[in-house]
Amino acid sequence: MFAACLRAVARAPLPTPTAIPSLLHGHAHSTHRAFHTTTPTLAGHNKWSKIRHKKGENDLLRGRLVGKISTQITSSARRGGKDPATNMELAGLLKKAKAEAIPKSSVEAALKKAEGGEKLDLELVTYEVLGPGGVALMVDALTDNKKRVLLHVRNAVTNAGGSLAAVAFQFEKKGVIRVSPGTSGHDLSTMTDTCIDLGVEDIEDVEDPELTVPQLHLTTPPSTIRALSLALESLSYDIISLDPAAYVPLETVDLGENEQAWEELERLVRAVEDVDEVVRVAHNAV
Numbered sequence: 001m002f003a004a005c006l007r008a009v010a011r012a013p014l015p016t017p018t019a020i021p022s023l024l025h026g027h028a029h030s031t032h033r034a035f036h037t038t039t040p041t042l043a044g045h046n047k048w049s050k051i052r053h054k055k056g057e058n059d060l061l062r063g064r065l066v067g068k069i070s071t072q073i074t075s076s077a078r079r080g081g082k083d084p085a086t087n088m089e090l091a092g093l094l095k096k097a098k099a100e101a102i103p104k105s106s107v108e109a110a111l112k113k114a115e116g117g118e119k120l121d122l123e124l125v126t127y128e129v130l131g132p133g134g135v136a137l138m139v140d141a142l143t144d145n146k147k148r149v150l151l152h153v154r155n156a157v158t159n160a161g162g163s164l165a166a167v168a169f170q171f172e173k174k175g176v177i178r179v180s181p182g183t184s185g186h187d188l189s190t191m192t193d194t195c196i197d198l199g200v201e202d203i204e205d206v207e208d209p210e211l212t213v214p215q216l217h218l219t220t221p222p223s224t225i226r227a228l229s230l231a232l233e234s235l236s237y238d239i240i241s242l243d244p245a246a247y248v249p250l251e252t253v254d255l256g257e258n259e260q261a262w263e264e265l266e267r268l269v270r271a272v273e274d275v276d277e278v279v280r281v282a283h284n285a286v
Contacts, residue, residue: 066106067276069110070110071279072093074110074114077114088244089244089245092243099241123144125146127139127153128165129162131161131264131283132264132268133255136170136253136283136284137167137272137281138167138168140278152275153272156271156274157271169250170249170284171248173245174220174245174246174248175220175222175225176219176241176243176246177225177232178215178216178217179218179232179237179240182237184236187214198228198231200219201219201221215240222245249284
């Protein structure tokens with residue numbers, strides 16, 4: 001079933017290459033596209049990437065990750081359907097499960113659970129957190145008991161030196177895609193030019209010494225992410241990850257090489273992620 005869901009995206013009708021430049025027309029990009037490239041600040045080039053890599057090596061946290069992604073898959077499939085060609089949230093979660101090497105059996109069980117049977121009345125709730133050094137965090141949780149998860153999140157945040165505070169104005173929801181050339185034969189320059197023509201709002205080079213092929217981090221309005229993903233796939237690009245509603249910072253906090261600040265932020269994020277219902281933590285530190 002997992003493989004079938006992944007193939008479903010490929011079976012969706014794809015645009016012809018000649019039609020690609022107009023795919024996103026009708027949205028904000030139809031006449032004057034707001035586009036800019038961003039200085040690379042992604043994987044392998046900041047303290048945070050090192051923290052997350054170390055964190056992922058812990059077996060206990062690994063087991064928790066499997067459970068959280070499985071819960072997200074079930075919840076998404078129940079709300080938006082089991083077809084990743086039309087449920088972009090589910091498409092992104094399936095790609096995430098594949099990237100994190102989540103067992104196929106776990107993914108299939110999560111999808112099957114979405115068909116019914118066991119009751120699963122989970123609600124998505126969001127908490128705004130002010131962390132050390134003025135770093136803003138957005139925390140998403142899936143829960144059947146909002147009072148319980150609020151208590152747990154508040155305790156975790158307080159004990160780690162943070163506080164619940166209004167910080168949502170420092171973020172906006174955007175569609176985010178990470179893409180590589182796949183079998184297109186395109187180099188980074190050609191990929192960038194192509195993405196500009198597709199109306200992508202923001203393009204970042206993904207710099208990571210462990211990457212064997214170039215990657216781009218693309219930002220687009222949530223309403224256009226399906227059209228963009230189909231266009232990229234029609235060009236034989238490989239979509240590494242996809243999030244139709246990511247928290248993108250409007251304001252950032254530069255922690256630079258401040259080791260203590262990064263360690264304090266790590267402690268806060270770990271504490272919040274230790275809450276079972278929490279499924280996403282985003283921050284604006286760079």
